[in-house]
Amino acid sequence: MEEQDFYQKVYDVTRQIPLGRVTTYGSIAKFIGAPQSARVVGYALNASHGLPDVPAHRVVNRKGLLTGRHHFATPDLMEKRLKKEGVKVENNQIINFKKYLWQPEQH
Numbered sequence: 009m010e011e012q013d014f015y016q017k018v019y020d021v022t023r024q025i026p027l028g029r030v031t032t033y034g035s036i037a038k039f040i041g042a043p044q045s046a047r048v049v050g051y052a053l054n055a056s057h058g059l060p061d062v063p064a065h066r067v068v069n070r071k072g073l074l075t076g077r078h079h080f081a082t083p084d085l086m087e088k089r090l091k092k093e094g095v096k097v098e099n100n101q102i103i104n105f106k107k108y109l110w111q112p113e114q115h
Contacts, residue, residue: 028093035111053076065089066090
């Protein structure tokens with residue numbers, strides 16, 4: 009799969025994450041048929057910051073940690089965006105992670 013195609017697939021799934029919900033890098037990778045590529049999903053989302061319709065702030069690691077926060081304009085922007093959508097975050101981790109978790113294969 010070409011990098012550009014892979015990135016587009018990541019963006020297409022990320023655009024589907026509902027307001028107030030999150031998913032993981034691994035869930036996106038698995039859904040698009042590249043289960044070993046969670047890290048590359050992160051690279052794709054880091055490259056998406058110029059695309060306002062890709063809610064990269066809704067993608068976290070498998071433990072609910074905001075590991076991508078350093079790739080935003082400010083380190084607290086990811087948390088601010090999630091909180092604005094009603095997601096509870098404390099110390100860069102989503103509280104009650106399973107409550108907010110959205111799985112692409114179930115939708």
